[in-house]
Amino acid sequence: MPNLPVLVIGGGPAGLEAARGVADLGYKAVLVEKESVLGGRPILESYAALTPDMRNTEEAMNEMIGRISNNEAVDIRTGATVTAVEGEAPNFKVTLQNGSGAETLDVSSVIVSTGFQHFDPGRETQMYGYYEFDDVITLTDAEKMLKAGKFVRPSTGEAPKRVAFIQCVGSRDRQIGNKWCSKVCCGIASKQASEIRHFVPDAKLFIFYIDLRAYGFWEDELYWKAQEENKVNYIRGIVTEINKRGESVVVKGEDTTMGRPMEIPMDMVILSVGMEPSEGTKDMSKLFNLPLESHGYIATTGGALNTVETTVPGVFIAGAAGGPADLEDSVSMAGAAASRACAFIRKSEMAVA
Numbered sequence: 001m002p003n004l005p006v007l008v009i010g011g012g013p014a015g016l017e018a019a020r021g022v023a024d025l026g027y028k029a030v031l032v033e034k035e036s037v038l039g040g041r042p043i044l045e046s047y048a049a050l051t052p053d054m055r056n057t058e059e060a061m062n063e064m065i066g067r068i069s070n071n072e073a074v075d076i077r078t079g080a081t082v083t084a085v086e087g088e089a090p091n092f093k094v095t096l097q098n099g100s101g102a103e104t105l106d107v108s109s110v111i112v113s114t115g116f117q118h119f120d121p122g123r124e125t126q127m128y129g130y131y132e133f134d135d136v137i138t139l140t141d142a143e144k145m146l147k148a149g150k151f152v153r154p155s156t157g158e159a160p161k162r163v164a165f166i167q168c169v170g171s172r173d174r175q176i177g178n179k180w181c182s183k184v185c186c187g188i189a190s191k192q193a194s195e196i197r198h199f200v201p202d203a204k205l206f207i208f209y210i211d212l213r214a215y216g217f218w219e220d221e222l223y224w225k226a227q228e229e230n231k232v233n234y235i236r237g238i239v240t241e242i243n244k245r246g247e248s249v250v251v252k253g254e255d256t257t258m259g260r261p262m263e264i265p266m267d268m269v270i271l272s273v274g275m276e277p278s279e280g281t282k283d284m285s286k287l288f289n290l291p292l293e294s295h296g297y298i299a300t301t302g303g304a305l306n307t308v309e310t311t312v313p314g315v316f317i318a319g320a321a322g323g324p325a326d327l328e329d330s331v332s333m334a335g336a337a338a339s340r341a342c343a344f345i346r347k348s349e350m351a352v353a
């Protein structure tokens with residue numbers, strides 16, 4: 001039997017690490033990315049610096065890309081998607097579509113690493129005024145500003161004096177159906193607030209949270225640093241509405257520590273939008289007949305004890321295609337998926353020999 005490559009779908013952090021892992025284990029990989037560039041959300045959304053070590057995003061992603069781009073074992077196809085699949089592992093026949101046409105490839109196994117998309121705060125909940133008010137932005141808009149090295153009010157171009165983050169926008173919200181914690185946004189808001197402090201040393205910075213979830217080392221590396229070194233005010237409160245009053249955007253809701261209503265004028269509000277499965281993740285689940293778990297991400301067979309194997313033999317997942325994940329989760333899953341995919345090929349080879 002020929003040694004067919006592993007198909008890795010999605011060139012974000014998880015896909016880049018999965019392709020590298022397959023190559024390091026002595027097998028071939030074909031990495032398919034639908035955009036014209038590799039690097040996933042961190043590059044496509046222009047994240048400035050990555051938590052928790054504040055590494056420059058481009059530098060970090062370029063390092064990951066560099067490990068596979070000069071590697072003969074990895075065939076990189078950008079601007080391409082998988083549109084059809086036939087057969088079963090270890091002999092899948094997949095159709096790749098790119099700008100110039102279609103092509104058929106034989107692959108032995110598949111790693112789906114098609115990631116997530118950010119919640120659109122104008123989609124279901126209109127109360128935050130994202131599309132109405134210039135001074136209401138999202139975490140990703142803020143990343144772009146931080147990357148550009150200029151943090152100003154969009155409406156005036158001046159430095160803001162009062163900035164608020166609203167946590168759990170599109171996450172932990174049963175009404176809209178997103179019944180999960182997006183895992184990263186408390187840490188990212190704390191990181192951004194600390195970065196913003198350097199641009200606006202005298203501004204008042206607030207983070208409104210339901211309860212704060214900075215798990216593991218992020219507690220120390222992000223949360224306490226923001227609070228103690230960068231004087232960020234954390235307010236336990238539920239925000240129900242954002243209105244415009246004069247030049248200000250007014251945050252309305254309930255201060256749940258004090259048990260009383262609050263109405264606080266701000267110059268800028270940053271919505272901590274969470275994660276949802278990407279369209280690509282949904283498409284690939286249909287194409288490969290991969291069942292979804294109850295939140296709409298691709299299901300694995302063994303829960304916490306098997307985070308990468310799907311119910312379809314030879315098809316594995318890595319990263320945020322399987323649920324909210326930070327970079328550490330995504331890269332760790334990718335290593336596991338690469339080793340499982342290679343073990344799968346090895347076992348198939350031995351079965352034939």
Ligand SMILES: Cc1cc2nc3c(=O)[nH]c(=O)nc-3n(C[C@H](O)[C@H](O)[C@H](O)COP(=O)(O)OP(=O)(O)OC[C@H]3O[C@@H](n4cnc5c(N)ncnc54)[C@H](O)[C@@H]3O)c2cc1C
Nearest residue numbers: 010012013014034040041050051115116280319320326327
């Ligand atoms: C605002 C924000 C900031 C964040 N900042 C940090 C941070 O500082 N540190 C941290 O640890 N985590 C951070 N995260 C989380 C981080 O973005 C994710 O952990 C990481 O991007 C997940 O990687 P991934 O490869 O699984 O998915 P993605 O980054 O989503 O990559 C998936 C890739 O697959 C491609 N794709 C999708 N569908 C197809 C298809 N059908 N065919 C081919 N290609 C396809 C996409 O174009 C994309 O390139 C942040 C998240 C948010 C919401």
Ligand code: SF4
Nearest residue numbers: 168171181182185186
């Ligand atoms: S990480 Fe924080 S902001 Fe994000 S959904 Fe969880 S609790 Fe809400």
